Amino acid sequence: MEVPMQLTTTEVLVVGAGPVGLATAVTLASKGVDVAVVDRIADGANTSRAAVIHAHTLEVLEAIGVAEPLAAQGIRTRRFTIRDRDRILVPVSFDNLPTRFPYALLVSQAVTEAVLLKRLVALGGRVLRPFEVVGLTQDEAGCVVTLADGEAVRARFVVGADGMRSTVRRLAGIGFGGESDRGETFTLADVEVESALPRDEVALFFSNAGLMVWAPLPDGTVRIVANVDNPPESPSIHYIQVLLNARGPARSHSTVRRVVWGSRFRVHHRVADTFRSGSVLLAGDAGHVHSPAGGQGMNLGLHDAVALGRALSEVLRGGPESILDEYAAARRPVAKDVLKFTARLTRLATVSPPVRPLRNALLRSAAALPAFRRRLAWRLSGLVYRRP
Numbered sequence: 198m199e200v201p202m203q204l205t206t207t208e209v210l211v212v213g214a215g216p217v218g219l220a221t222a223v224t225l226a227s228k229g230v231d232v233a234v235v236d237r238i239a240d241g242a243n244t245s246r247a248a249v250i251h252a253h254t255l256e257v258l259e260a261i262g263v264a265e266p267l268a269a270q271g272i273r274t275r276r277f278t279i280r281d282r283d284r285i286l287v288p289v290s291f292d293n294l295p296t297r298f299p300y301a302l303l304v305s306q307a308v309t310e311a312v313l314l315k316r317l318v319a320l321g322g323r324v325l326r327p328f329e330v331v332g333l334t335q336d337e338a339g340c341v342v343t344l345a346d347g348e349a350v351r352a353r354f355v356v357g358a359d360g361m362r363s364t365v366r367r368l369a370g371i372g373f374g375g376e377s378d379r380g381e382t383f384t385l386a387d388v389e390v391e392s393a394l395p396r397d398e399v400a401l402f403f404s405n406a407g408l409m410v411w412a413p414l415p416d417g418t419v420r421i422v423a424n425v426d427n428p429p430e431s432p433s434i435h436y437i438q439v440l441l442n443a444r445g446p447a448r449s450h451s452t453v454r455r456v457v458w459g460s461r462f463r464v465h466h467r468v469a470d471t472f473r474s475g476s477v478l479l480a481g482d483a484g485h486v487h488s489p490a491g492g493q494g495m496n497l498g499l500h501d502a503v504a505l506g507r508a509l510s511e512v513l514r515g516g517p518e519s520i521l522d523e524y525a526a527a528r529r530p531v532a533k534d535v536l537k538f539t540a541r542l543t544r545l546a547t548v549s550p551p552v553r554p555l556r557n558a559l560l561r562s563a564a565a566l567p568a569f570r571r572r573l574a575w576r577l578s579g580l581v582y583r584r585p
Contacts, residue, residue: 207233208513210342210352212365214238214324216247216306217481217498218358219313223261224506226320230513234322235344237329237359246385246462247306248412248420249399249492250499252291253579255298257503264298266312271304272415274397277577281403281557282447287564289574296580301399305387305414306495330359333368339476354476354509358502361465363483371479372470381488381543384428386437386459387418392451401490401542402444405553408490408546409444418457422489424543428461464488466540468532472501472525480505485532490542493535496579501528531582538576 209225211218214236225232250258250267258264279287291300314324332343339353357365366373394400396419400411412420423440438453445451469484481498508524548556563569575581 205349206351207231208352209233209354209356209509210235210340210350211356211358212236212330212342213356213358213360213363213481213483214310214314214326215358215360215481216309216313216495217502218356219310219317219324220258220261220263220499220502221356221358221480221506222322222324223263223313223317223320224503225510226317226322227261228506228510228514230510232322233350234317234324235328235330235350236324236326237345239327246460246489247309247492247495248303248414249496250302250304250309251492251496251577251579252294252296252298252300253583254496254499255302256296256583257500259297261316261503261506263312263316266316267304267309268298268302270308270312270415271302272397272413273300274303274399274413275300276398277301277574278398278400279403279560280400281553282445283449284557284561286403286557286560287570287573289570289577291574291578293571294574294578294580296578301492301578303399303412303414305416305420308415309495330364330368333365333477335369335475335477352476353513354478356505356509357477357479357483358481358498360482361467361486363479365477366469366479366483369474369477371474371477373467374470381424381465382426382428382461382463383422383424383489384432384436384440384459384461386421386432387414387457388421388434388437388453389417389455389457390419390441390451390453392419392441392445393449394446394451399492401546403546403553403556404444405550406443408543409440410489410492411445412492424488424547430461432456432459432461466536468529468536472529473521478505478509478521478524480528484528485536487536488539488543490539490546491577493539493577493579497532497535500531500579500582504528 329345410422480501
């Protein structure tokens with residue numbers, strides 16, 4: 198939604214109109230806070246990566262009125278499997294989770310953003326595009342944010358929800374610690390494909406070459422994500438077909454008919470040094486990035502968003518600013534824990550060929566234990582982070 202720039206002051210300025218920025222704004226607007234969102238990308242030019250919303254995330258989103266609209270537009274998958282080609286190493290069922298949402302919801306990030314935006318507009322919120330942040334200064338009254346067109350916006354608080362390369366994080370002088378290497382590169386494609394693989398289940402494939410995620414979407418396409426070296430900017434049918442042949446089932450052939458949309462991205466394993474610097478706060482990929490294994494990234498960011506929205510609204514209603522320190526202190530360890538979990542899945546996926554039989558045997562032995570499968574279901578669903 199592009200609107201003319203008519204913003205000079207606001208209580209909270211959210212930078213970034215992805216799912217995390219929108220969810221933060223919805224949480225604030227639902228509590229009567231004057232909030233505005235700016236994004237440097239024009240409407241319709243953003244890309245869609247995330248495709249899974251887990252149970253605990255739906256619980257959190259229910260509180261801001263978007264869980265049911267999302268659930269109505271997605272595929273409710275009650276099983277997640279870890280596979281090595283034709284072998285199911287670990288089947289994980291969500292059926293018995295103690296939640297109103299005993300499933301993982303498969304839905305395009307574009308749909309998630311549309312639902313959040315509709316809710317935000319209904320609450321009187323606004324998104325301004327395309328406006329790029331180029332400057333940020335802090336004083337006793339909050340922040341002054343300078344935009345590329347020379348406009349200045351005064352806000353009591355600024356939320357950086359502007360992704361891994363966050364301008365807000367950089368301008369606030371917050372470090373982004375983690376790996377010193379160039380990170381992992383991934384290819385991503387939504388494809389029309391003929392396959393015997395289930396259309397109501399997410400599968401994480403382990404292979405000698407790396408991991409591959411199979412995630413069906415409501416429109417009949419399948420989201421394919423795989424870590425590869427030097428992926429093309431726009432993967433072709435042949436490119437995705439080769440990936441499926443090498444990493445997917447061997448006994449049943451899958452045939453890619455069309456690549457609807459494709460992209461590439463790079464992921465590091467990093468966590469910001471702090472999630473708060475004065476009147477600047479971070480949420481989502483601006484504060485943490487990691488492997489997409491397990492579909493945790495957007496879910497973690499949405500939890501940040503609602504927690505931060507609540508914390509800011511309490512402070513703006515007169516609560517102590519220590520509430521914001523509590524937000525930062527609580528969310529950063531969770532981010533580090535998720536980073537370790539996704540890195541562990543990636544390492545398991547890419548063990549060397551001599552170690553592969555041992556890995557498979559250990560995973561299948563562990564999967565025979567109901568307690569192991571239940572713990573993994575709690576971990577994937579995010580319920581492990583549910584407050585008592």
